[in-house]
Amino acid sequence: MFYHDGGQLQYPVRVEKPNPLFAKALQQAIGGIEGEMRVCLQYLFQAWNARGPSKYRDMLLETGTEEISHIEMLATAVALNLEGAPVSLQEDAARDPVLEAALGGQNIRHVLSSGLGAMAVDASGVPFNGSWIVGSGNIAADMYANVMAESTGRVLATRLWNMTDDPGMKDMLSFLIARDVMHQNQWLAVLEELGPEQLPIPNSFPRSEEAGEFSYAFMSTRKDPKPDAFDGSRWVTGRSIDGNGEFSFIADMQPLGDVPQLGMADPRTFAQIDQIAPNASARKRLREEVAGHVHDGDD
Amino acid sequence: MFYHDGGQLQYPVRVEKPNPLFAKALQQAIGGIEGEMRVCLQYLFQAWNARGPSKYRDMLLETGTEEISHIEMLATAVALNLEGAPVSLQEDAARDPVLEAALGGQNIRHVLSSGLGAMAVDASGVPFNGSWIVGSGNIAADMYANVMAESTGRVLATRLWNMTDDPGMKDMLSFLIARDVMHQNQWLAVLEELGPEQLPIPNSFPRSEEAGEFSYAFMSTRKDPKPDAFDGSRWVTGRSIDGNGEFSFIADMQPLGDVPQLGMADPRTFAQIDQIAPNASARKRLREEVAGHVHDGDD
Amino acid sequence: MFYHDGGQLQYPVRVEKPNPLFAKALQQAIGGIEGEMRVCLQYLFQAWNARGPSKYRDMLLETGTEEISHIEMLATAVALNLEGAPVSLQEDAARDPVLEAALGGQNIRHVLSSGLGAMAVDASGVPFNGSWIVGSGNIAADMYANVMAESTGRVLATRLWNMTDDPGMKDMLSFLIARDVMHQNQWLAVLEELGPEQLPIPNSFPRSEEAGEFSYAFMSTRKDPKPDAFDGSRWVTGRSIDGNGEFSFIADMQPLGDVPQLGMADPRTFAQIDQIAPNASARKRLREEVAGHVHDGDD
Amino acid sequence: MFYHDGGQLQYPVRVEKPNPLFAKALQQAIGGIEGEMRVCLQYLFQAWNARGPSKYRDMLLETGTEEISHIEMLATAVALNLEGAPVSLQEDAARDPVLEAALGGQNIRHVLSSGLGAMAVDASGVPFNGSWIVGSGNIAADMYANVMAESTGRVLATRLWNMTDDPGMKDMLSFLIARDVMHQNQWLAVLEELGPEQLPIPNSFPRSEEAGEFSYAFMSTRKDPKPDAFDGSRWVTGRSIDGNGEFSFIADMQPLGDVPQLGMADPRTFAQIDQIAPNASARKRLREEVAGHVHDGDD
Amino acid sequence: MFYHDGGQLQYPVRVEKPNPLFAKALQQAIGGIEGEMRVCLQYLFQAWNARGPSKYRDMLLETGTEEISHIEMLATAVALNLEGAPVSLQEDAARDPVLEAALGGQNIRHVLSSGLGAMAVDASGVPFNGSWIVGSGNIAADMYANVMAESTGRVLATRLWNMTDDPGMKDMLSFLIARDVMHQNQWLAVLEELGPEQLPIPNSFPRSEEAGEFSYAFMSTRKDPKPDAFDGSRWVTGRSIDGNGEFSFIADMQPLGDVPQLGMADPRTFAQIDQIAPNASARKRLREEVAGHVHDGDD
Amino acid sequence: MFYHDGGQLQYPVRVEKPNPLFAKALQQAIGGIEGEMRVCLQYLFQAWNARGPSKYRDMLLETGTEEISHIEMLATAVALNLEGAPVSLQEDAARDPVLEAALGGQNIRHVLSSGLGAMAVDASGVPFNGSWIVGSGNIAADMYANVMAESTGRVLATRLWNMTDDPGMKDMLSFLIARDVMHQNQWLAVLEELGPEQLPIPNSFPRSEEAGEFSYAFMSTRKDPKPDAFDGSRWVTGRSIDGNGEFSFIADMQPLGDVPQLGMADPRTFAQIDQIAPNASARKRLREEVAGHVHDGDD
DSSP states (O other): OEEEOTTOOSSOOOOSSOOHHHHHHHHHHHHSTTSHHHHHHHHHHHHHTOOSOHHHHHHHHHHHHHHHHHHHHHHHHHHHHTTTOOOOSTTTTTTOHHHHHHHHHSOTHHHHTSSSSOOSBOTTSOBOBGGGOOOOSOHHHHHHHHHHHHHHHHHHHHHHHHHOOOHHHHHHHHHHHHHHHHHHHHHHHHHHHHOGGGOSSSTTSOGGGSOGGGSSEEEOOBSSOOTTTTTTOGGGSSBOTTSSSBOEEETTOOOOSOOOOOOSOOGGGOOOHHHHOSSHHHHHHHHHHHOOOOOOTTO | OEEEOTTOOSSOOOOSSOOHHHHHHHHHHHHSTTSHHHHHHHHHHHHHTOOSOHHHHHHHHHHHHHHHHHHHHHHHHHHHHTTTOOOOSTTTTTTOHHHHHHHHHSOTHHHHTSSSSOOSBOTTSOBOBGGGOOOOSOHHHHHHHHHHHHHHHHHHHHHHHHHOOOHHHHHHHHHHHHHHHHHHHHHHHHHHHHOGGGOSSSTTSOGGGSOGGGTTEEEOOBSSOOTTTTTTOGGGSSBOTTSSSBOEEETTOOOOSOOOOOOSOOGGGOOOHHHHOSSHHHHHHHHHHHOOOOOOTTO | OEEEOTTOOSSOOOOSSOOHHHHHHHHHHHHSTTSHHHHHHHHHHHHHTOOSOHHHHHHHHHHHHHHHHHHHHHHHHHHHHTTTOOOOSTTTTTTOHHHHHHHHHSOTHHHHTSSSSOOSBOTTSOBOBGGGOOOOSOHHHHHHHHHHHHHHHHHHHHHHHHHOOOHHHHHHHHHHHHHHHHHHHHHHHHHHHHOGGGOSSSTTSOGGGSOGGGSSEEEOOBSSOOTTTTTTOGGGSSBOTTSSSBOEEETTOOOOSOOOOOOSOOGGGOOOHHHHOSSHHHHHHHHHHHOOOOOOTTO | OEEEOTTOOSSOOOOSSOOHHHHHHHHHHHHSTTSHHHHHHHHHHHHHTOOSOHHHHHHHHHHHHHHHHHHHHHHHHHHHHTTTOOOOSTTTTTTOHHHHHHHHHSOTHHHHTSSSSOOSBOTTSOBOBGGGOOOOSOHHHHHHHHHHHHHHHHHHHHHHHHHOOOHHHHHHHHHHHHHHHHHHHHHHHHHHHHOGGGOSSSTTSOGGGSOGGGSSEEEOOBSSOOTTTTTTOGGGSSBOTTSSSBOEEETTOOOOSOOOOOOSOOGGGOOOHHHHOSSHHHHHHHHHHHOOOOOOTTO | OEEEOTTOOSSOOOOSSOOHHHHHHHHHHHHSTTSHHHHHHHHHHHHHTOOSOHHHHHHHHHHHHHHHHHHHHHHHHHHHHTTTOOOOSTTTTTTOHHHHHHHHHSOTHHHHTSSSSOOSBOTTSOBOBGGGOOOOSOHHHHHHHHHHHHHHHHHHHHHHHHHOOOHHHHHHHHHHHHHHHHHHHHHHHHHHHHOGGGOSSSTTSOGGGSOGGGSSEEEOOBSSOOTTTTTTOGGGSSBOTTSSSBOEEETTOOOOSOOOOOOSOOGGGOOOHHHHOSSHHHHHHHHHHHOOOOOOTTO | OEEEOTTOOSSOOOOSSOOHHHHHHHHHHHHSTTSHHHHHHHHHHHHHTOOSOHHHHHHHHHHHHHHHHHHHHHHHHHHHHTTTOOOOSTTTTTTOHHHHHHHHHSOTHHHHTSSSSOOSBOTTSOBOBGGGOOOOSOHHHHHHHHHHHHHHHHHHHHHHHHHOOOHHHHHHHHHHHHHHHHHHHHHHHHHHHHOGGGOSSSTTSOGGGSOGGGSSEEEOOBSSOOTTTTTTOGGGSSBOTTSSSBOEEETTOOOOSOOOOOOSOOGGGOOOHHHHOSSHHHHHHHHHHHOOOOOOTTO
């Protein structure tokens, strides 16, 4: 069960110079794939689906809940950046190109659909999509999904920080950037705590069932082999990261399979006659079968 | 079966000063969630699915058909607003910031994809989505869905009206705004005609099967209870709107359920070993089972 | 800012006979358009965007927070219904058609993607979509959006209740059904509290700007007029619901606008020549202009 | 402007043996990419956007309007196929595997969301998407889009015809299949009427601006050239279909461009240091700049 | 199996004057419905699914592979057009409206999400969608899908060509425009090689099963019949394009079906009482059944 | 530029017992978020956008190209699993529940849309979505995105392996599972090669600009603080994983921000009057202004 404290924000949100274009940009941190709705729901779903030691469930619930507060901060920031935004064409366009550019550049749905408030969309206006919420049931895969989410999330936050010179916005983002540091570390800490034997993920699949001769080989797909292409690079040299093999390099990978033979089409799928009938006489026969009486317009 | 009259419009559509940015905005009223494609298809699907008294089906068909004519008007308005729109960067950008802003601000797909015509997208260029079409099979739920659609639709139309100073566009929108008035009233009239006993929706579910002690209680989810938070507000005071209960206020809602216990993960889902094996020895055993021969790159 | 209480559920969630097909059905109440993710986020976004009297913001925050707990309950219910679900074809298919039907009927991504846990998708596996979250900035429109969401939500919950005979699931749904009663009443209570003058929505648009002669007229779009089609029906008779007009009936609506004349296509949009050039000689000239030297393959 | 005739169907729709699984399949012909919503809206948008000779606009409007009637027929067919469909698990599952399979196999949202009516989704339950509506502003491109839509549409209709043995459904589909014949012919008739010089599309682009030596050459992308791969095939032999060139065969296409050199990353995009700083000393300097005071948790 | 040659481009890609607005426009040719991801994947899926004569599979594989190289060229073009793009508001907005317009007009996710690189989205920022990939299993339908894709693709490319005056970009586009010529011709060549009896598609469906009297008739859906509407037009006159019928014109199409009678709603779908109970007494009875004890808030 | 070798497969694909339900499941590995289209396009886009040392670009191109071959293998596997699949209801349903379950359980669009071939959709039939393709411009974030993709990808592949007992399918999957091992190791090898100073990501953002006191603190969001909740857990104890701080635990996080004050609504957004006018007299005035002449239906 969940609670709130009457709307107080986790961290202050101030906007000194509202900027509707920055409001559009901030939407990426709300409804974008790198945004807070994604991490929030991802951690909560992972918590709710968690099987195994309960402390991981508990921890995911803690941080998933924190992320709701981040969405709240960003939604507030969007609303504040939209205060006084231009809402019509005539008053600005003909006169002041800067204002016109602002109206053209902003998310016009902030005027039309939300009445100068935040929406569940990204910076292009594309709606948040539930497919982004990863909860695989495998904790190591999920932790990497979380590290990735916080990494792209912090990259996004630094770009937003750089985009604005509003001190209030920079301050808010400095907090979110810090939290992303913690969360990157946190998910990696889970992996460390689980121990070094997490790889390959899933680590519960019997390795003997794997086509093991391809498990640690870098296969080049170059048309013209270049055997020294990655000499000295870590991914072709030395012990594999999971500690279970040696990296190798296959410079001239050859197809191991044949050209597939799907044969003729099933007549019940209504392909064209040439796909169904294997030769001229079969085609002729099928063509005759198909041609029945069709009422001509001039009958 | 449906008919047209050769393209004559339900109401005149004139554009005196074509404005590609306004064309972009108008797209919200075509392909946006508040737009005419949604109400048109929503009413038609509700009609086609209608069970029960036939007059509601008839009425939905009438108005669903009218809405096709509204899409037609708006599509025409978009095409007219795109007449003479800038279609290239070089001719405008380096010279005239207002024109450049126009090109940057318009939906560039109006140039690239539709050749200066309307598309089935919203003001951000996001395509119309069939999930928005609500036809629940329950007429009261559907009527509220329709009231809501016409309410957000009229809000949108007034914002578009305010955005432009083109007299032709203002005139067209004054018509659409008026029709939204009628349609709001119309769906509420159906609810009134059906009689006061429509709530709660669905009204055909046996109330005795409901956890009735929670049916009229406002539950606060505040971390720190505030018993007087809504003193005097209608939603915590007096007879419920449906007439079947009294509103009450639970200031300090407590969880009634436990923490869920999902247990260990099913090994066949290939979670990590720590999620599957309940203790150290089981983990050790599983780890040994899993580790089979894997061909090392240096074999 | 938001809090949790360590995972205790708002109401007990028990599953006596896990059923993966019911798990699939329950997904509609999580990630479907009638589901809890939608209402949760809708109320929270409406709260965060709320302008005007603060008590509506407060109330939306209260109930939006409660809805997170409903998602939690349903996600738990999905996970519990998936306990022991079939995860492979060979063990069931050839032998037991009921089990095979279960595997065919369930959401196979519950096996493949989530490892027997809930996902942010609907009962067809279609991901949750942020476009469903309505926060228009107009409180009356939003309240109707909320009534509609709770109406389709309760219809869904009663259908789920009817679909199962698991006592634990029926109990959980009896609670959610009750809460939907409250929330339907709650949003209507806001409208009542705001007073009778909320219609038409938005009520802040100057009525004189509206094409008022069409504001209360039911326009028939029948090909062959039927003047008595709705005799006695509320939507063609008597005072309008908003109290500002009289319903009337236009049985034979005629187009008020002309056939639009878009003219010839702009050559810079690269339409076909016949669309650009208005007559034979212009077409000939354009055709000659276009035909330049093209290198033939056999040059 | 548009009209209806009170719900009479263009062609009779009868269902003798309702089958909810067939209802699911029919959804493809409503809300799928090959379906009637797509062609309906595609023809209407093409009409509304039509520039150039008005008769094409008129014709598109005629047929677009006919397609609304096809959606109506199919929606009716879905509702009729859902009459008496199973709506709960307990009553069927434990007893009758055929009924259980039906419930598992049907679109469960037909029970949960629409109350046994049609929806704007495809056979997988994926919503109709406005991106499928093609109206390019170029009539020849649009005609091919329409031929393609009617071709995949008729293929779909024949597969549906084959899937059912309900005589009513077969009859309805025999009508839709016939109409698809007409419409395939119709769009090709437009192309014929426009004359043989429609290709390449658009035919208004100056051919001299094209890299003409590649305009009629089949370029093989085989790793190991096979010069006789398509000997005698039409696409490497003879006059091009547009009549403006000769087909040729390049068996050993070589890259004409270099490997792109994007250089180092812009520091303001917050790439990793190694992407920004070109050498060890620059990396060291940047690393020092970046490392500022960060408050340690234990300060 | 697939190969590359170390990143050399099929054709040179040069950008003299990077323009982030043009980068946004180019995205349509990558991730838009008319773009190269679509044709690439469409041809490859058609190849992989090909049944019937193998040479069509081979050819589709050839051209599908070429299209990967086109995506590569366009992605490179986007990255090059983003070199030096504005990434912050403060530095430009207050000072230089042209730069501000550029930032407002560009795809802001090119800054926020990709760090000045290409994305799998269209010019509006809407992600590529797999539903666009058509592979019907019927080769003639697929060929028309391909002609259509190359036609809208070439229209797009010419519009992009017209939009820019960068010589490098014009050169790259002149190559892509030429390739689109070839591919239009190529797919039509397949149809020609297959022979004239490809229509109607599918040509393997027995014509006698079709409602043949409607197969070659243009049905007018005009409210007021206009028998001479298309006099002389090809689609109402003469032999049908498929050679199997004569075009005719039905000026006054009448509904052949009745108004559907779906009857009362199934009580188990929880419609409103008025939809379920056919008369007043039944309604009264159902209303009484439904009304059970509900715990009042004030009990 | 890219090449193929005439359709030979990277690894053999054999299906001994075609199973259309397994074909549906395999679609997840093609068009699902964990599937091969995603990794293929993700690596290719990352390559094409790569800035900084060229060897990472080269490597991404190698592996991105390999992944095309994996899509090819899986598409072939889908087609082979669909050989002989049921395509109609009548022939199976009434007779054999196992076959009926198969038809109900399979992706019915494999019959209707693709004619028994693979599609660009996931196991629920939801189309591939370009938003899943992550290329952030930051190599470390991208590498974690890739590790995550290969981790969820290998989890998926092991579940598919477990689902089937077809030896050919198990063999194919044993190869894909092995390749996922390599690719997990490969992306982690890049991170190792880049050196230990990659965290936090991005490592080029000045740490002094961060709200550093929150960078390494686990903040509990429990309603009732539980200071010993995670005693001994790695994420609250010891040096942070990035080596730059010490983990700490804040058991009782308090809001640092106030309740936001957005004030009254802008009248130009057409909120309701109560949201715009701050007191009764202002509301009265606004109400009077708004009420203009509206033509009554009975005028």
